[in-house]
Amino acid sequence: MSQQRASQPVKRMVDITMRYLRAEGARVVFGVPGGLLHPFFQAVESEPEIQLIVTKHEAGAAFMADGYARSTNSLAVCAGTSGPGATNLLTGVAAAFCDGVPMLVITGQAPSHALGKGAAQEMAPEDIDIVAMFKPITKYSAMIPAPDRVSHHLRRALRLALTGQRGPVHLNVPVDFWDQPARPEWFEPQSYRPSTEAFDREAVRHASYYLVRAEYPVLLVGSGVASSNARVEVRQFAERFGARVATTARAKGVFPENHPLSLGVMGLAGHATARDTLLSDQVDVLMTIGASLNETTTLNWDPRLMPREALIQLDISVDKIGRNYPVTVPLVGDARTVVSELSFHAERELEGTDTPSRWHEEPPIIHDHGFYEHPELRISTAVPITPQRWRVELNEILPRNAIVFSDIGGHMLFNVHDLAIRNRQSFILNLGFGSMGHGTAGPIGAALAAPHRPVIAIIGDACFTMTGMELLTASEYDVPVIWIVENNQMHGITWHGSQHVGNGQPMDSVRYRRPLEIASIARAMGLSAWVIERPGELRLAFMEALERRQPALIEVLVDGSVCPPLGERAKTIAGFRDR
Known part of the structure; x- marks a missing residue:
């Protein structure tokens, strides 16, 4: 019963x-x-x-x-x-x-x-x-x-x-x-609790019609793919149909960023390859999967995002469909279920033949330093260390099944742009509400939920001051999170961003009057802690923290004069003010 x-x-x-x-x-x-x-x-x-x-x-x-x-x-x-x-x-x-x-x-x-x-x-x-x-x-x-x-x-x-x-x-x-x-x-x-895996079969057929005929198809993948556990299905779909793939910032890494079809992140702190592709007139069919097409993804709803032939939007929420762009084929349903059904219909239509995708005729996407802004800062030997350089070092040692949290701020923009999240790794960012402090406390919950996976939190000094007392919670319950705190002694996104809007004057009040010694605070809470001041020092500290399987903190003293990649966001804010 x-x-x-x-x-x-x-x-x-x-x-x-x-x-x-x-x-x-x-x-x-x-x-x-x-x-x-x-x-x-x-x-x-x-x-x-x-x-x-x-x-x-x-x-x-x-x-x-x-x-x-x-x-x-x-x-x-x-x-x-x-x-x-x-x-x-x-x-x-x-x-x-x-x-x-x-x-x-x-x-x-x-x-x-x-x-x-x-x-x-x-x-x-x-x-x-x-x-x-x-x-x-x-x-x-x-x-x-x-x-x-x-x-x-x-x-x-x-x-x-x-x-x-x-x-x-x-x-x-x-x-x-x-x-x-x-x-x-x-x-x-x-x-x-009923299943919500129903879908409109006729709409799936309609979407399949466009996809199997597309010469330059692109998938824009949102966080709904992660919520639906559809990573594998989306990757297989892209590979079968020769579609290049961009993700939203919040869905970073849902499609492996070292994959040859990966365009990287579209929108806020994203990559030029994604932006130049999606805003070009080359794309004939664009399919969004679990992406709401909000301001940060679309660069203030740029009209050039519309493809030449068809925009297919898949989302579990009917309210997200056609909210900001006119949709050719709306698909309402669970991402995993609908993508699987779409693959089935498309395969029946193709009957084992190749798709007409012509992306293979284009230059391949090379995910080297030149894929990113300011590649010279990714290999810089300067002291203090550049934000880009230490992230390159972290990528080399990041465990293959790591869960990486980002908090909100200037460090977030570097995380979105300069980290490469690969297959089996996860990236978590609360960009919808954008609350500082989430990426500092949230990893404790993740480490309790997934004790078999390393959990790393990349946060800023200002985020640490908001919810950093929760490191005591991790210490008391011995929750093995590694916090990497980028310390530039200020609210970096506000200080740099203030120079792009208004009268262009930096907001000096967001710079600390007294130096903040984060590692010392962490040690007082019972955590192991290290301070990184120059290139090449991160590896030893990080590997030791991983090996200990205890709460740990690594403070990275960075060059605060290096501006995060907020140019497009600053233009958006300025545009809102000028309207």
Whole structure:
């Protein structure tokens, strides 16, 4: 039986909640315990199948849950008590919402009998409405109205979090409900979460018609390919049809960047090869897969992105289809399912013959230093070390199955442009909401979710100052993340970017007045730490950090005068101001 009716023995509401979490594969809850959510945290601590990770701030809890979910494509859970515990979660939840990350968020609430009376940290609809605060940044936000209703609300929340365009959901619970008896209305997950792998077969045939006739086909791959676990299918599809492939910045590495068909990243901090190809009049068929065609990908919605013959857009969200460009063939559905079906139809039409792709007649793509901006800075022996040079050194020693996180800032632009993410490696960037601090705390969640894979976080000094206290969390739980902190003693993206907009004056207030010694702070937290000052020093420190399998930090002192590749972004900002 997939469902147990009310005749079953009555259980506590918190026990029912734990059963649903176990069934959905939740194995970690991130949060900061507090009185108005104490029964829930107490139950998690007593649950042998679920680990409670107590973070230093609720924003860190949300970021860690986000990192956990992104690295596994599975449900993550974070929780915070009422009042500031709940509001502190908002930024991390917004980051998950913008990037379609499945997350269950549980917040505390004053006892039901006190609602509306002004209880301490009360966040009821009559006053500070926490449910309303979460509504714009979740797929579902609700207060549990009674213990017997918890099964209904859990199923609805989990169904929405894990189907279609995934995303965070929020449940707010009065503290007195957790220990009260409730009917255990149990459904197995497969009985309340339908598959969303349906697709329009006629639309697939229509798309196949254009693709098998394309002479200069290009795929623009977005992060939806990673969410769908469609990396292999997309690579095989591109190879069969001779399509060159660009990715969005957020999907960096979803298609291996050392592959002979790789154009690199299109858009923000991207590569000239991708930009020059996609904005040329040579492309006859462009197919986007899981890419929303937003501002950062399209360089402020450049009209030259439209191909000569057909634009095919595949996305699981119908709202993304045709939002910014007119689409010739819309494909709504799961990327893995639709690409597989598209391959099947195209093969039937080709009947084993070669495709008419003529890319092989063009000069091959060579992924050497000349593929990147300022190749001379990638081989520079200058001291302080250039941001480009140490990334070249990292690429030479990066483990083949590494998960690489980037935080937000000037260092992110160098990460997107100068790193090469290869097959089996993953690159995680919360570029949708663009929250600083995510790439600092999120890797802890990823390392807990995927302990067999090395997790490396490349962050800036300003990001470290935002959520760097979460390194204490990694130290306490012995989570083996390696943080590489690029220290230029300022908010680099703001300092350099300010010279491209407005009156062109650098914003000096974002430069530190006192030198920030990050490695010293990390050692005080119990981490092993190294300082890199010149070319050639990174390898020894990084390999030692890998071997130790403990939390570690490498501070890289870089030449802050080297401008990150933000030219196109600066033009966009200036364009917005001038409109």
